[in-house]
Amino acid sequence: MKEAIKVEQLAKSFTYYTKEVGVINSLKNLIYRKSLTKQAVKDITFSIAKGEMVAFLGPNGAGKTTTLKMLSGILHPTSGSLSVLGFKPYERKKEFKKRFAIVMGQKSQLWADLPAAESILLNRYIYQVEEQTYKRTLDELVELLDVKHVLNVQVRRLSLGERMKMELIAALIHKPELLFLDEPTIGLDVITQQRVREFLTHYNKHHKTTIILTSHYMKDVEDLCKRTLIINDGRLVFDGNLNQVHSAVNETKIVKLKFSHSVEASRLEPFGSVRQTDGFAATLEITKEQIQPISRELLDLFPIEDITIEEKPIEEVIVSLYNRTQPV
Amino acid sequence: MKTRLGTLKTYGIIYLQFIKNCFIAQMEYRTNFILGIAVEIAYLLSKLLYVVVVYKSDLHIGDIPPDGILMFVGTYTMMTGLYSGLFFTNFVRISDYVRTGELDLLMVKPISLQFMVSLRYIDLGMPIPNLAAGITMVSIGWSALGITVTAYHLFLFALYLLSALVITYCLMIIPAILSFWFVNTGGLAGIFYAIWDANNMPMPIYPRLIQRIGVYVLPFLVITNFAPLSVMERLDGGLMLWGALVPILLLVCVRLIWRKAIKNYSSASG
Amino acid sequence: MSIYPKYIRVFKLGVQASMEYRLDFAFSLISAFFPIMIQYYIWTAVYGRGSDQFFGYTYGEMILYTIVAAIVTKIVTTHMDHVIASDIKDGALNKYLVQPASYFGLKLFTLLGQKLFFFTVMLAVLFLVIFYFGGRYAIRIPLVNLVCFVAAMALSLILNFLISYTISAIAFWLSEISYFFEMTGLLVIILSGGVFPIEVFGRTVSSLLSYLPFKYTIYFPSNVINGKLVMSEITEGLLMQIFWIGVMFLVSKLVWRIGFKKYLGLGG
Numbered sequence: 001m002k003e004a005i006k007v008e009q010l011a012k013s014f015t016y017y018t019k020e021v022g023v024i025n026s027l028k029n030l031i032y033r034k035s036l037t038k039q040a041v042k043d044i045t046f047s048i049a050k051g052e053m054v055a056f057l058g059p060n061g062a063g064k065t066t067t068l069k070m071l072s073g074i075l076h077p078t079s080g081s082l083s084v085l086g087f088k089p090y091e092r093k094k095e096f097k098k099r100f101a102i103v104m105g106q107k108s109q110l111w112a113d114l115p116a117a118e119s120i121l122l123n124r125y126i127y128q129v130e131e132q133t134y135k136r137t138l139d140e141l142v143e144l145l146d147v148k149h150v151l152n153v154q155v156r157r158l159s160l161g162e163r164m165k166m167e168l169i170a171a172l173i174h175k176p177e178l179l180f181l182d183e184p185t186i187g188l189d190v191i192t193q194q195r196v197r198e199f200l201t202h203y204n205k206h207h208k209t210t211i212i213l214t215s216h217y218m219k220d221v222e223d224l225c226k227r228t229l230i231i232n233d234g235r236l237v238f239d240g241n242l243n244q245v246h247s248a249v250n251e252t253k254i255v256k257l258k259f260s261h262s263v264e265a266s267r268l269e270p271f272g273s274v275r276q277t278d279g280f281a282a283t284l285e286i287t288k289e290q291i292q293p294i295s296r297e298l299l300d301l302f303p304i305e306d307i308t309i310e311e312k313p314i315e316e317v318i319v320s321l322y323n324r325t326q327p328v
Numbered sequence: 329m330k331t332r333l334g335t336l337k338t339y340g341i342i343y344l345q346f347i348k349n350c351f352i353a354q355m356e357y358r359t360n361f362i363l364g365i366a367v368e369i370a371y372l373l374s375k376l377l378y379v380v381v382v383y384k385s386d387l388h389i390g391d392i393p394p395d396g397i398l399m400f401v402g403t404y405t406m407m408t409g410l411y412s413g414l415f416f417t418n419f420v421r422i423s424d425y426v427r428t429g430e431l432d433l434l435m436v437k438p439i440s441l442q443f444m445v446s447l448r449y450i451d452l453g454m455p456i457p458n459l460a461a462g463i464t465m466v467s468i469g470w471s472a473l474g475i476t477v478t479a480y481h482l483f484l485f486a487l488y489l490l491s492a493l494v495i496t497y498c499l500m501i502i503p504a505i506l507s508f509w510f511v512n513t514g515g516l517a518g519i520f521y522a523i524w525d526a527n528n529m530p531m532p533i534y535p536r537l538i539q540r541i542g543v544y545v546l547p548f549l550v551i552t553n554f555a556p557l558s559v560m561e562r563l564d565g566g567l568m569l570w571g572a573l574v575p576i577l578l579l580v581c582v583r584l585i586w587r588k589a590i591k592n593y594s595s596a597s598g
Numbered sequence: 599m600s601i602y603p604k605y606i607r608v609f610k611l612g613v614q615a616s617m618e619y620r621l622d623f624a625f626s627l628i629s630a631f632f633p634i635m636i637q638y639y640i641w642t643a644v645y646g647r648g649s650d651q652f653f654g655y656t657y658g659e660m661i662l663y664t665i666v667a668a669i670v671t672k673i674v675t676t677h678m679d680h681v682i683a684s685d686i687k688d689g690a691l692n693k694y695l696v697q698p699a700s701y702f703g704l705k706l707f708t709l710l711g712q713k714l715f716f717f718t719v720m721l722a723v724l725f726l727v728i729f730y731f732g733g734r735y736a737i738r739i740p741l742v743n744l745v746c747f748v749a750a751m752a753l754s755l756i757l758n759f760l761i762s763y764t765i766s767a768i769a770f771w772l773s774e775i776s777y778f779f780e781m782t783g784l785l786v787i788i789l790s791g792g793v794f795p796i797e798v799f800g801r802t803v804s805s806l807l808s809y810l811p812f813k814y815t816i817y818f819p820s821n822v823i824n825g826k827l828v829m830s831e832i833t834e835g836l837l838m839q840i841f842w843i844g845v846m847f848l849v850s851k852l853v854w855r856i857g858f859k860k861y862l863g864l865g866g
Contacts, residue, residue: 074432076595090594097438109433113353122345126439128338154356363777370784374793378640381798385644385652515625522632533639 004210005048010080012041012066040066042234053204055221056214058231064214068180072102101171105183115152116166127174141169161192181213197223255284258306350450361453368457390532395472400530402465404552409458411496417449423507442586481559488555494575495551498582508589527552547574605707612711630668637664653797658735662824663795670816671792673720674758679779683769739825746832750819753839758815760846770857791817811842
């Protein structure tokens, strides 16, 4: 079996209740509550091969975490089919649970009042890891993440970065085949983020562990994952290499101009959408096919000192993707 | 059978880890540890006032003399100690797990979620005063009543204490489990604590209707009455059987409610 | 009053906050019912054995004491010590220090606002209880006792606030406090006669308690209403309440002044 994850037409909706204030309304709520349905994930289909490293990208509330929770069996899907390592996650079979791990950037599985070593040891018993294997794995992870000196320090006293590294060790101690990471670098400083990324790349390469991560940070995704799934408003809007995003969605380029003397903004408007102008400089967004004729025309008409043509920054491309609700 | 034993052993090892971890954590905060004991002593004092009243007014309940009543108060005190040490902290935290979503990380572990959630924290300090006072009171009452110390009596007493422990677990976890559906169940928990205190006195003090409810419907009264009643040989065959049966029935019920709660969590929450 | 708009404001905020918690309040009323029930059966069993006086109370007086003391305990217990102590701990006190209002005044008026709603509801409940049981146990309570009771309750609320306020100053010295206040709170209730009338503790202890302020918060008002005290004793009790309010006011000022010195020494 080459596929680690296979998802078809997966959907998840929640019901929630509106609550109005006041005694009368509280009493009313006891008898009848008006329920509303929110569709968090809408008919997503994809599959992920073993050993792949894939990122879920999307704005807050897009459905990334909900999808991750369904893949790990925390949430029941409302409809659709999914298979993870050959199991149906929502059945929460013990054999399934032993084969994956999940790390959430904003939640901790470590006991704050204890040294991380104790929580990791507890996981050894919970996952029933053989003592020899346990020792070897622990040594390897501690070495790779360079945290030997703080293994026996109370977790409460660790820095955020050290704590995240400990979370990773606790999650990987049973050598899972599949690792889910929900915002693993959130709140970390740039250097630690870099270290965590290097570690994940290394681990993925050496252990052939399938890694699925969600992130806000573009850098995480660019550095780590060849393949990115962009989710917006519960739909999968892009599935592929991030570099292809440009060609897939980007029909415009950015033209930056500098003038030797002041040019009124209104005179630029016929050539493209004006993003910014202050008289002596302006930024225009112009469709790809028109770049050549329009820049020639601009050079003829205006006192131009300097002109540059650039791709739109990746973040902006993503934002424009987010605004889509249909697949590319 | 062999795998069943293996599972039991795994859970035993994990429970020992819990105890060890709680011990380490509590030693980090020694002042808390000592103050926790002090709080329990204060509660104990307020309960001992009842004993004072019993002896000063030479209270007889039916034909149970003050020394007999002491045995009931002692059992109640011991059970309070066990409850505060083994269950209380866990049950209080359940609503937090649901609210903060910390439950997610516990759900993916390959062991029973109910085990993890409801038995993870053991308080080693709080039960000390209650256990010590409770055992003392039971011993005083036992010898004052002249009950012979036979293996049979000790077995009976231990059996109904064990049954009481399971019943305590099942009843007191109910408000906590309800927090899967309702945001605030603190009020209900408060009511359960208040009912719990009804065990402070032997149940023959209550009218027949209350006794029936307390034994058969919401079996709070089984918790501290059956152990002393059994060694005083005041339990008839039917009640003895019932006392052994209730914990099993309740465990099944709680298990069903728990499953429903988790199902609700997985399908309704975000 | 218009000179003190800020106190009126915190008073109103207190009233609003109490409305938020009315469901908790309803639940706590229900849970208050159980200890009353237990004690009711205990006393019924005790008095059922023939003698008609225990600890100096008749059966009717004892039952009424039990019920009234439980309700009075609910009214006067403030939980202010937790709030004040956490203000001291997390540095929220600084905010109040720079405001041109006294912290003491702000807390007192917040409390009064919070209690206004409960106070009214509980008084209504109490009067119903007294009306019912008074008839049942042939205890006649003159109107003047009811008026004195309301006065005694108001004084007792203030006195209890002062006791809490004084105890909460411990937070200036002690690092871990939430457990501590649970303990002191419970002890104060016991000593105030919230569990049993203080005669239960025996002659020595109860005469000792006469030299302390506690019994004037629960024990005294409860006995005003169950008809055990005669008019001269009631007047004396009310005067003692006022006396203790004065004393505790001074003690709290003193303790807080010392505490502040330590607080500023550390924080500044």
